[in-house]
Amino acid sequence: MPATGAPRWYTSLTQIIADNSSSSVYQLATTDAAHKPHVRTLAHRTFLTPQGHPSLPLLLTTTDQRSAKAAHLARNPSIELNWWIGGSADQFRIAGTAHVIPFSPAPGAAAGSGVDPDLDCPGIAALDAAGYDWRSKADELFAVLSPGIRASFAGDVDPGTRLPGGYAHMDAWPLRLPADISEAKDEGGEERCPGGAGALCAAGD
Numbered sequence: 001m002p003a004t005g006a007p008r009w010y011t012s013l014t015q016i017i018a019d020n021s022s023s024s025v026y027q028l029a030t031t032d033a034a035h036k037p038h039v040r041t042l043a044h045r046t047f048l049t050p051q052g053h054p055s056l057p058l059l060l061t062t063t064d065q066r067s068a069k070a071a072h073l074a075r076n077p078s079i080e081l082n083w084w085i086g087g088s089a090d091q092f093r094i095a096g097t098a099h100v101i102p103f104s105p106a107p108g109a110a111a112g113s114g115v116d117p118d119l120d121c122p123g124i125a126a127l128d129a130a131g132y133d134w135r136s137k138a139d140e141l142f143a144v145l146s147p148g149i150r151a152s153f154a155g156d157v158d159p160g161t162r163l164p165g166g167y168a169h170m171d172a173w174p175l176r177l178p179a180d181i182s183e184a185k186d187e188g189g190e191e192r193c194p195g196g197a198g199a200l201c202a203a204g205d
């Protein structure tokens with residue numbers, strides 16, 4: 001029988017996070033093309049539950065869609081994340097799938113998340129079916145990033161690759177970008193703001 005209420009892990013996690021708001025990062029593991037695992041710290045941005053589907057909560061974070069993790073997820077969306085909450089001495093290990101939803105979809109891209117409905121993420125599929133406004137959510141998440149983090153999306157070299165002129169190459173990059181993504185594009189240079197909002201589809205009970 002399908003679950004109808006919020007999963008037990010979600011109820012417990014949200015209660016604990018409400019009392020431990022400084023525990024706002026988790027570690028996300030992905031695998032590369034050679035099946036080698038990679039793990040890194042990400043900031044939790046928000047939870048998102050499709051209306052009428054309390055059993056399908058999502059975790060949202062933000063990242064640069066040029067990053068290695070985005071390439072890993074495009075090949076294999078299976079993930080595990082680990083969220084240690086020191087204040088309550090709780091560790092949550094959440095398995096599921098994760099998908100990158102671009103801040104700036106390609107011109108002419110269909111509405112919605114762009115995530116293939118055949119991929120195993122019923123939470124994103126439910127939001128897409130309900131016409132969820134991913135653009136507004138991306139704008140909202142972009143606006144709450146620090147100006148410096150927003151500016152990191154405007155570098156002209158993919159994250160994790162060698163800088164052609166060493167660190168001096170970064171001198172031309174903006175240090176701060178405004179919260180409005182269209183203004184940010186103007187300041188960072190047209191099409192130089194390719195950051196992506198990653199939607200984490202988490203499973204568990």
Ligand SMILES: Cc1cc2nc3c(=O)[nH]c(=O)nc-3n(C[C@H](O)[C@H](O)[C@H](O)COP(=O)(O)O)c2cc1C
Nearest residue numbers: 025040041042043061062063064067068069070160
């Ligand atoms: C405290 C902390 C928070 C971080 N938050 C984020 C984040 O929210 N999004 C992100 O893309 N990277 C974040 N990072 C950087 C990642 O850990 C990682 O170094 C970067 O995203 C590159 O990862 P990748 O090359 O595996 O894609 C954070 C790092 C630290 C130490």
